[in-house]
Structures are given as structure tokens and as C-alpha cells.
Amino acid sequence: MSMSPPSSAHAIECAREVFKIESEAVAALAARLDGAFRAAVELILECRGRVVVSGIGKSGHVAGKIAATLASTGTAAFFVHPAEARHGDLGMIRSEDIMIAVSYSGESDELAIIVPPAKRQGTRLIAICGNRNSTLGRHADIYLDAQVEREACPMNLAPTASTTAALAMGDALAVSLLEARGFNRDDFARSHPGGALGRQLLTLVADVMRSGPAVPRVGRSALISDALLEMTRSAMGMTAVLDDEQRVVGIFTDGDLRRAIERRVDIHTAPISSVMGTQPRTIQAHELATAAAHLMEQHRISQLLVVDPAGKLEGALNHHDLMLARVI
DSSP, X not given: OOOOOOOHHHHHHHHHHHHHHHHHHHHHHHHHOOHHHHHHHHHHHTOSSOEEEEEOXXXXXXXXXXXXXXXXXXXXXXEOOHHHHTTTGGGGOOTTOEEEEEESSSOXXXXXXXXXXXXXXXXXXXXXXXXXXSHHHHHOSEEEEOOOSOOSSTTSOSSSHHHHHHHHHHHHHHHHHHHHHTOOHHHHHHHOOSHHHHHHHHOBHHHHOBOGGGSXXXXXXXXXXXXXXXXXXXXXXXXXXXXXXXXXXXXXXXHHHHHHHHTTOOTTTSBGGGTSBSSXXXXXXXXXXXXXXXXXXXXXXXXXXEEOTTOBEEEEEEHHHHHHTTOO
């Protein structure tokens, strides 16, 4: 096999053709959706067991992703390799389960061997397939048509558009089930406790804020020099200003200090109330840390005061605290 490097223009044109073919294949699925899709969703919603997804080769990779997406969005699901199933893993599939088999041709030998015994024990079968009259299509209780006009491969051989179509069909099932179950952000967070998703959906302001002596604060009668000492001690670049009831009445930041110096304010005699910001941005401890990050970005600030419903100071956090918690 001889190879010559493609020109840049040809490579881009080739990529555009692939996108065109695969997007048209997915769009065609939407046009063909019928009662079978609705029946598949209803069958899975009524399932007392689990959803077992299986496929071989490229379809096996797609099946694995479908199982993972279902499991992470509220549907108990797992992948079974058909070659392993024929050597014992078939025992993982129970009568109350539903099997989703993915095969474009519908004639995969590995699936053809495990589908009949699964069906004999009462397992219902949903086929994501490109041939209704195939062995898999005929065995299916519900047939989901994933036929494509052609593959993106120029020889019309390598599974490309067909695997994209099957994957899209699986995503459509997962999202339809998600909405039918009322699966929400809290449910999603419980399924994704690790990594960036978990941090964004589970981390609260209370988890990252500074509290107690670590939070800089002065009374409203303090001098600017007092506020500077408090800012230096805490290294937060600001200090909260409180009334006698510990309610937040203002904030004094590095920016306020620069503006005071430009105005030639005497920091040793001027009260903090003459230079502080009187409408500080605040957040409550029970809110998500991502909400704090959004608030900082929206108002172009780097610190937030944390208050209780009565406006009393509970804590503080800055951009660096959110970075350390890997929320941003």
C-alpha cells in the first residue's frame, strides 16, 4: 500500500464530507422515529430489572457508551460482551432485565448465539439495527431503525455513519428516559461524585469559604489604617465592614485603597465608612461554589462575602479559594 500525504485542502474537504454524511444520517433517524421508539422508552421505564446493552466490534464500543450514558442518567444499565456472555456471562442477564442489542447488519454471530437463550428466559429485546429482516431484527420485541444511506468511508465499508447513528439513537433513549424520570441536577451529581462534574455539582460555598478568624472584618467606626492591618493579616485583599450586630454594611478592597490614595485621603484619620463600598456582593453558604464563581465573573470581582439570611457575616472566599478547590 503506497501512501502520499494529502494536501491540506483535500484533507479539509474530506472531513467536511464526513460531517455531511454523518449529520444527514442522524437527521434521517429523526424523520423515521415512530411508535417503536416510544414503546422502547415505556418498556425501559417499566423494567423491574436492569438494562443490559451488548454488541461486538465497533458496535460493541457504541453499546458500552450507551450503557454508560444510561447508567449515569438514572437508568440501571451495564454492558455485557457477547463473546464473554456465551462463555458464562450470560448468567448476568435475568428474566426481568431488558436487553439492548446493537448491530448494524443484525447478523453478528456472537449476538445470534446469546439472544435466543436470553429471550427463552423472558428477557425482552430491543434491537438498534440497520436491517429489520435480519436475525436480530426478527428476534426483537422492539426494532429501532438505525439504517443509514451510506457510510462516510469512501469504500462504504468501515462503520462510520452507522455507528454514529446507533450512538445517537442510544443518546435519544437516555435523554428521553432522563426527562420521563424527572432526573435533575442533584440526581446527576450523585451519579458523578468524582472529577470536574462532581466538583461543580456538589461543592457548596460552605465547603470552600474561609470562616472564623480567617475572615477579615472591622467595625464601621474603624479607621482606614485599622482596615489595612486587618487586610494584611488575612491576605485576602479586602475586609468586611460590620455593624454592631455583625451585619455586613460594606467592604473595603485593594481597589478602594488605591482610589483613596489617589484622592489623598489620610488613612490614619479617615474612617473606613468614608471610602468603603456600601453594596458588596454577597452569597449564602448553602449555594453552589459554581454560583460564586459565576457571580465573581459577572461583576468582575475577586472576593465574595458569605452572609446568613439576616445579612450577618459567616465567611468569605476569593478567586484563589475556588481555584484551590478545583471548582474553576
